[in-house]
Amino acid sequence: MENRNNIIEFTLLGLSQKKEIEVFCFLLFLFCYIAILIGNLLVVISLTCSQLIDHPVYFFPSFLSLADLFYTSTVTPTFIIDLLTEKKVISYSGCTTQLFTVHFFGEIEVFVLTGMAYDRHVAICRPLHCAVIMSGSAMPCSRLRVWFLLAIVLPYCDPSEIDHVFCDVYPLLKMACVDTSRIGLPGGCQLRTDGSGDFRGLAVFIYIRPATTLPEDKVFALFYTVIAPVLNPLIDALRNMGMKNALKKLWGYVMGNTFLEHRIMENRNNVTEFILLGLSKSKRVQILCFLFFLLCYLAIWLGNLIIMASITYSPLINQPMYFFLNYLALSDLLYTSTVTPKLMTDLLTGKKVISYHNCMTQLFTTHFFGGIEVCIITGMAYDRYVAICKPLHYAILMSRQRCNSILGASCAGGFLHSIGLFLLAIFLPFCGPNEIDHYFCDVYPLLKLACTDTHKIGFLVIANSGLMGLGIFVVLMASYFMILCNVRAYSAENRHKALSTCSSHITVVILFFAPVIFVYIRPATTLPEDKVFTLFYTIIVPMLNPLIYTLRNTEMKNAIRKVWCGARFWKGKSMI
Structure with missing residues (x-):
């Protein structure tokens, strides 16, 4: 265990070593991140400021959008910046913090989605009990604690290269300079429960196997950390009339009740220039x-x-x-x-x-x-x-x-x-x-x-x-x-x-x-x-x-x- 302090930082290998691919990925994921921020903020603000927040079917999507914002922000900004830098370095403390926060907000999404499924079950199968307040599930703090403790207790020796886009548990297990085969087995730890409980189907592919990493894992991980948070606001809003009406009502109200009418008013173009009154009208003061x-x-x-x-x-x-x-x-x-x-x-x-x-x-x-x-x-x-x-x-x-x-x-x-x-x-x-x-x-x-x-x-x-x-x-x-x-x-x-x-x-x-x-x-x-x-x-x-x-x-x-x-x-x- 004395070798544990040999590693003070890790190098993330990322998606590709080719510069042209990295530039393309930077533009793609920058666009995705902006879309995540705009889409999920629109959902959160529209639902929070409308009466829909009182209904369980909209209460949960508002928290899902909020969780999406935090979840993707633990990975995407660092990933985007790394695409523009030669050496993709993350400190040991930054790596373990990222591991904890990624799975913390990921588990929140798991339980919010579970609550949404329970709400739909009650609404359709037991409509007479729909007015019952939806109780929240307990947070999986025990599993988060196990994962975080594993990461900080494991000894790491050279090399310090993580073949991933962010710090995740399986790539870290692969780097540990001890035998970690039992940690990845069903009886060895609670790590394996993630494969049966994660809300992203592709995450099941990554975590249901023993503690091994495949080149495809990086691509699959991007789906549930970036792509899914991009699509969630669209899925929530496009086929939901209540959601679309809330968006129209709120943002029309924010910009003024007659905002849309003003956009097509001909007299909007009455002003083609402005006159700046400046600091003073006195000529002497102006010269000074x-x-x-x-x-x-x-x-x-x-x-x-x-x-x-x-x-x-x-x-x-x-x-x-x-x-x-x-x-x-x-x-x-x-x-x-x-x-x-x-x-x-x-x-x-x-x-x-x-x-x-x-x-x-x-x-x-x-x-x-x-x-x-x-x-x-x-x-x-x-x-x-x-x-x-x-x-x-x-x-x-x-x-x-x-x-x-x-x-x-x-x-x-x-x-x-x-x-x-x-x-x-x-x-x-x-x-x-x-x-x-x-x-x-x-x-x-x-x-x-x-x-x-x-x-x-x-x-x-x-x-x-x-x-x-x-x-x-x-x-x-x-x-x-x-x-x-x-x-x-x-x-x-x-x-x-x-x-x-x-x-x-x-x-x-x-x-x-x-x-x-x-x-x-x-x-x-x-x-x-x-x-x-x-x-x-x-x-x-x-x-x-x-x-x-x-x-x-x-x-x-x-x-x-x-x-x-x-x-x-x-x-x-x-x-x-």
Whole structure:
């Protein structure tokens, strides 16, 4: 058993080693995952917000959809990311956690489906007893506990390659450096009960045999972890009139009772452009603002380009903290460039006009790059937490693959955040007036102009922006609080270094999130102060980020000196 600690991470071999197949699979399963999220969320929200939730026949499908979301999310995101990476690595703790959660949510689906079958049996065979409350089955905690304990007790020796797309029990048994033949037999453990109890027919093929793995197992496993959760909402909705009516009623209600009528209204196209009222109508104030924001924009470009070049052309690019800082500087440039050039141009023109299409594009790009920045800041906080609270595991937990995964997740998070707001805005009917009391196209000023009731849509915006920003802010501050608690045990020098790094991060978090929460946590209303607060996270913070991250960072200052004051810049890494 001493060899057990030889394995600290596993390599998932995945579906194929061919790059073209991996790219195709990435696109396919990304589409499937998006379909799973949209379809199952529609089912859950539609049933929860309608009277159908009181009926057992719809009560169980709502929980089945919820279980589908959690079940597939334990496998699919990691699988999708691995398709884009060369080395598909998962840590030992991450592997055992995935094993537990996959079978935990899988067993929930087993018992929900059992409840659905029991409900149909009572409804058809005993209709007079249909009003009896359906009692839930006990969760199979004993089997989950056995599986999880098996995985963490088994000793693992080299090689550490799992021939699967995720951590499952049979591939792990195959890797254990002890005889596991009795564990897979009917009398050896409760593992074998899964073959008789799993809800996916293909899972029976995998688990009903002794503890062996076949190449086909990976394909079959994808059916019950990805394909079935995609099909469940379609199966529940397409042939069920009650379900279809609930979907129509809810989403017609959310978008406004006359939403469908507004979609075909000719006067929806009355507004082909918007007028941005800007910050002030005073010509003198506009000139002062132009000069100020011109200096700010130049400082943003200069400061962030210096950071990007200094990190890229120095060994700092190999450190996760500076890897994220490099992309934070890039997102700052792109984020502020969606707003600032237009703002400066409008300050010099008499009529501040933006077309409808450009307005929608600005709304999408602003929130897209803003969402990416939020996620990167979260990744930087996670990096500092691991570096200070788990220093011995830092090299594994913050490998380059993990950093690339966090960066990819940041882009995906920014897209999901922005596409939600974009879809809400693009379907709004605008009849006039067309004056936006802001200096760029944002969602709340647009809701104010829409010629329909947007009260309910405002709550969706709060959930998408306000609550998301507040939740991330609380998580970030909690992580930094844990860091501060841990650094008390450090030496004075190391404590000073850790606090110096974290203080700059906390400053950025507060400067960015405080105005965001103030603007988006309220219902769909606009205040004159919103324009000033918005300037903070669209212009002021991107300008201050280079100063905050360099003034108290010795490594960053040394890298800047070495790149910009040493040999010629264009020699790049050859001068290091």
